[in-house]
Amino acid sequence: MVRYVANKFFFMLVSLFILISATFFLMKAIPGDPFTSEKKVPPAIQERLYEQYGLDKPVIQQYVKYLGDIVQGDFGISMKMINQDVSKIIGQTFSASLKLGVVAIVVAVIVGVALGMLAALYHRRLIDNVAMVLAVLGIAVPSFVVASLLQYVFASKLHWLPTMGFKGPLYYVLPVAALTAQPIAFIARLTRSSMLEVLHADYIKTAKAKGLSWMAILFRHVIRNGIMPVVTYLGPMTANIVTGSVVIEQIFGIGGIGKQFVQAISVRDYPLIMGITIFYGILLMLARFVTDIAYVFVDPRIKLTKGKEG
Amino acid sequence: MDTNSIKVMTTPADLTPDDFRKIGTDEKEAEVIQRESISAWRDAWQRLRSNKMAMTALVVLLLITITAFVGPLISKWVHGYNYYSNDLLNTNKGPSATHWFGTDDLGRDMWVRTWKGTQISLLVGFAAACIDLFIGVIYGGIMGYFGGRVDEIMNKFSEILYSIPYLLVTILLLVVMEPSLGTIILALTITGWINMSWIVRGEIMQLKNREFVLASRSMGAGSGRLLFRHLLPNAVGPIIVTVTLSVPNAIFAEAFLSFLGLGVQAPIASLGSMINDALTGWLYYPWRMLFPAIVISLTMLAFNIFGDGLRDALDPKLKK
DSSP, rough: HHHHHHHHHHHHHHEEEEHHHHHHHHHHHSSOOOOTSOOOOOOOHHHHHHHHTTSSHHHHHHHHHHHHHHHTOOOOOOOSTTOBBBHHHHHHHHHHHHHHHHHHHHHHHHHHHHHHHHHHHHSSSHHHHHHHHHHHHHHHHHHHHHHHHIEEEEEEEEIIIIIOOSSSSHHHHHHHHHHHHHHHHHHHHHHHHHHHHHHHHHHHHHHHHOOOOHHHHHHIIHHHOOOOOOHHHHHHHHHHHHHHHOOOOOOOOSSSSHHHHHHHHHTTOOHHHHHHHHHHHHHHHHHHHHHHOOOOOOOOHHHHHHHOOO | TTTTOOOOOOOGOOOOOOGGOOOOOOOHHHHHOSOOOOOHHHHHHHHTTTTTHHHHHHHHHHHHHHHHHHHHHHHHTTTOOOTTTBOTTTTTOOOOOSSOOBTTTTOOBBBHHHHHHHHHHHHHHHHHHHHHHHHHHHHHHHHHHOOHHHHHHHHHHHHHHHHHHHHHHHHHHHHOOOHHHHHHHHHHHHHHHHHHHHHHHHHHHHHHHHHHHHHHHHHHHOOHHHIIIHHHHHHHHHHHHHHHHHHHHHHHHHHHHHHOSSSSSSOOOOOHHHHHHHTTTTTTOOOHHHHHHHHHHHHHHHHHHHHHHHHHHHHHGGGG
């Protein structure tokens, strides 16, 4: 078990290292440097600037310094926002994204599992069909289309909910709905198929035969076993919601990290792009790592086989 | 059916002594296949044909593809404009007889642009899927076929690559390489092939210990022949399904990149970049977003449903 965790952790570190290195060298591959496009600057000032940003040193040295800085949580200084630390910008904008993301993950899991359960319990009946049509739509319709539609109908036409901004509970409804449409659809499908399998398993028959109440069977056996595959999806789902939030934040004007990312890309603020990319990378790989570990704890069958391997 | 086959369908009343004949003791003759054999492909096609959802999706896909190419031509004949001709007196106009889908902020016709955009989106989707297919099949084939050390190292490599969130890599590449149709497709495939390679690897691993492979090997077939003549053709079902499902993913990814300003650049438009352009005035000029959004949603929906149907048809074992 310890070995399994250590293995996964090491794996995560390697992936992160590669991402950081790739980011660094790709950015170095862009012709010119931050100061070439500015208007003519006296050589002395140019040199001074280079020195200040460490650009006068060889690339390898810069690379090592960059790695060291990142380990200490320092992502450098933004190029377009004068004298703003990238890590500070990330820190400031992260809270809005975090709130949105956490709410979205919780909503997605609860609604998705509930929908999938209903569909499985009422297999081949109206609820099942409706849920599965919704699921197919949710998977196929891109989140930005969902977001725009919701915004148009509920905010612009019906005036039930605010169009833009992020100031109170009501402001969460539309972005969260748009962000979770796809994960909910996915979770509902996963839950449904695994619950259907569980419902036909022998141990459910045994439970019935020994006279357990339907509620007890449902909560003690069906749900616990049925939501197992959902745990594996938590990692990919986090990735989905994080990348989705980039677009959703833009549409709903939420001042989160995603919106910052889009801005950074549009003005080519390289240190900020690098910083947010690596930050996202760390976040998503951590989510993956946690999922991998969580799965072993939730499903004892995995523990046995993996234990034998490692 | 060939001439000497037994009339299995006849009722007892129609039977005459001529219908009966001695087969004899010749085993070869006894084992002659009497009915037309149904190939795996025909079998799959029959299953697919009976799946109404999948067939509807296929028809929708064909319609979208055909309209994407014919639609702009119709406008050219009827109204005489193409996707970049603008009419600055009629900007942001709603759907009308001359502009079926309305006009955009530069007075360009949305009908023509929507279908041009569909062409580009489909092109990106198919091109990315084809490259994924090419790399994935070769990489996965080698992993699965050779196994052991080779497999371990190659698999670790693909796992590490896969664990890096692909949109981040794609974004990075496009920031560096300046987006164009070619670089977008390249960036989308940089990690897109991994899924395909795993599918192929799994299939090959299952197949390579089967008797027909042993038979071919015992007759002196080399690795290349085994892999390309025997193993891969038998894995073609899951490969086709994966390709079908990876097309909408690429289309979606391109649309997503458009939101970051990293999609195809003007004057070319994709469905995604059109939706992004429409975003600013969307509450006032909904048709500018509505039509591309409908087309992209329909396309992705149809691809997903068709892909699911294909999987059921090609691999009945998986069907629930």
